[in-house]
Amino acid sequence: MATAATDKFTPDVDIELVAQPDELQLLPGRPTAVWRYVGRVLKGPADALQTIPGSYAGPIFRLKTGQKVRIRFLNRIRQPSIVHWHGLIVPEQMDGHPRDVVPTGGEHLYEFEVRNRAGTYWFHPHPHGHTGTQVYGGLAGLFLVSDDEERAARLPDGDRDISIVLADRTFDAANQLVYEGAMGGGMMGGMTGFFGERILANGRPSLSFPGAAGAYRLRLLNGSNSRIYRIARSDRKSLVAIASDGGLLAAPVTRPFLVLGPAERAELWLDFHDESAGSRIALIAEPLDFGGPGMGMMGRGRGAPAQPAAPQAFALFTIGKGAGRQALPNRLADLALATVPRETQRREFALTMGHMRWGINGRTFEMEAVAPDERVRFGDTEVWEFSNRTSMMAMPHPMHIHAAQFRVIERLGTPPGLAGLRAGFLDGGVKDTVLVLPGERVRVLLTFNAFRGLFLYHCHNLVHEDMGMMRNFRIA
Numbered sequence: 001m002a003t004a005a006t007d008k009f010t011p012d013v014d015i016e017l018v019a020q021p022d023e024l025q026l027l028p029g030r031p032t033a034v035w036r037y038v039g040r041v042l043k044g045p046a047d048a049l050q051t052i053p054g055s056y057a058g059p060i061f062r063l064k065t066g067q068k069v070r071i072r073f074l075n076r077i078r079q080p081s082i083v084h085w086h087g088l089i090v091p092e093q094m095d096g097h098p099r100d101v102v103p104t105g106g107e108h109l110y111e112f113e114v115r116n117r118a119g120t121y122w123f124h125p126h127p128h129g130h131t132g133t134q135v136y137g138g139l140a141g142l143f144l145v146s147d148d149e150e151r152a153a154r155l156p157d158g159d160r161d162i163s164i165v166l167a168d169r170t171f172d173a174a175n176q177l178v179y180e181g182a183m184g185g186g187m188m189g190g191m192t193g194f195f196g197e198r199i200l201a202n203g204r205p206s207l208s209f210p211g212a213a214g215a216y217r218l219r220l221l222n223g224s225n226s227r228i229y230r231i232a233r234s235d236r237k238s239l240v241a242i243a244s245d246g247g248l249l250a251a252p253v254t255r256p257f258l259v260l261g262p263a264e265r266a267e268l269w270l271d272f273h274d275e276s277a278g279s280r281i282a283l284i285a286e287p288l289d290f291g292g293p294g295m296g297m298m299g300r301g302r303g304a305p306a307q308p309a310a311p312q313a314f315a316l317f318t319i320g321k322g323a324g325r326q327a328l329p330n331r332l333a334d335l336a337l338a339t340v341p342r343e344t345q346r347r348e349f350a351l352t353m354g355h356m357r358w359g360i361n362g363r364t365f366e367m368e369a370v371a372p373d374e375r376v377r378f379g380d381t382e383v384w385e386f387s388n389r390t391s392m393m394a395m396p397h398p399m400h401i402h403a404a405q406f407r408v409i410e411r412l413g414t415p416p417g418l419a420g421l422r423a424g425f426l427d428g429g430v431k432d433t434v435l436v437l438p439g440e441r442v443r444v445l446l447t448f449n450a451f452r453g454l455f456l457y458h459c460h461n462l463v464h465e466d467m468g469m470m471r472n473f474r475i476a
């Protein structure tokens with residue numbers, strides 16, 4: 001379904017975004033066949049798109065709050081596709097709902113105003129049943145938004161503003177990507193997810209930063225289909241986090257490590273000013289293993305590796321001669337404490353398993369269906385509780401809601417065996433995806449005051465999502 005540009009919308013930035021097949025030299029030896037997004041600025045500042053050389057990772061969009069953007073998406077891969085702007089608040093026709101997929105050769109016109117506050121958002125395909133395959137093939141990119149509040153915080157910028165997308169991939173002997181999702185992974189693969197054997201950073205085995213000095217802003221996206229990472233410094237110093245999914249925290253927080261589920265983002269302040277020249281400091285992504293009783297076997301369906309991926313030093317900083325000290329601001333953003341108004345409507349969404357399929361409140365995805373308990377009123381503030389208490393199989397689920405950003409207000413019922421992970425959550429900021437551990441109930445506060453229409457909420461383990469662990473809700 002091609003949509004025509006309208007006269008009513010005058011874009012500040014006009015971009016063409018093509019999803020296409022390509023070949024890239026990712027490993028020594030044969031090039032790897034991938035899919036990638038290639039973008040071109042037709043109107044507006046040339047730096048609205050930034051390419052990552054030698055990577056399949058999509059161009060990085062760099063826009064400002066309040067800018068009007070037109071994106072003409074052209075689908076040149078051999079599957080139907082559509083683009084979703086993860087975390088951005090856009091009208092329903094612009095959100096990349098699976099019913100809006102376009103066939104090979106088709107196009108979709110997006111026109112929207114950037115309403116979100118500054119933050120690290122991203123974009124990826126959202127066709128029903130094929131999201132995992134397409135993201136895994138290489139279709140994903142970052143969408144960075146800036147605003148005045150962020151500028152006032154005076155964070156490191158230019159080449160001190162580094163973006164890293166983590167993702168795991170399995171390659172065959174000919175360097176080609178192997179993916180077995182809901183259908184190919186066998187019954188057990190579909191239950192747990194897909195776990196690649198190697199952890200890549202921006203599509204590369206690792207990234208090096210020679211001559212590092214002073215302070216950096218490091219943006220991280222977990223772009224993996226299913227894997228959850230524990231991220232830490234090689235020297236075991238604390239991490240300083242300054243932002244989560246939806247932008248800056250009120251103030252910096254320190255964490256011994258960070259837990260990042262699929263689709264979650266975190267921004268770190270890395271300061272090397274008192275490190276000695278020549279020393280090497282790495283950021284390490286350690287795959288988290290949720291192998292409870294019986295789960296080890298479950299994780300070894302055809303789609304899962306025989307060995308879990310090894311911890312990966314994905315960013316290696318070699319300290320150079322000093323840059324001046326840059327002070328970490330003690331206030332970052334004006335972010336009120338999340339308080340729940342009295343009489344707030346509450347809904348529970350149980351993460352369920354039935355007939356060997358994941359669901360939400362016992363239902364799986366239907367293209368247009370909205371159940372009575374999935375209708376919300378425009379303007380309302382609600383508390384949604386994701387309850388992960390299925391007795392059948394204990395799995396974490398990264399839950400994502402479209403059309404609204406939310407605040408995490410409570411995380412209840414963390415089992416003692418997983419309580420150690422709580423030190424690594426960044427629950428205090430503005431979020432659009434929250435990891436719900438086995439046994440937990442996580443309550444989020446959100447307001448539906450942006451757009452009316454049909455939107456999605458789902459698990460962002462893409463194998464679960466493709467199997468139908470996704471539903472519509474309607475804002476009316």
Ligand SMILES: [Cu+2]
Pocket residue numbers: 358396397398459460461464465469
């Ligand atoms: Cu899930």
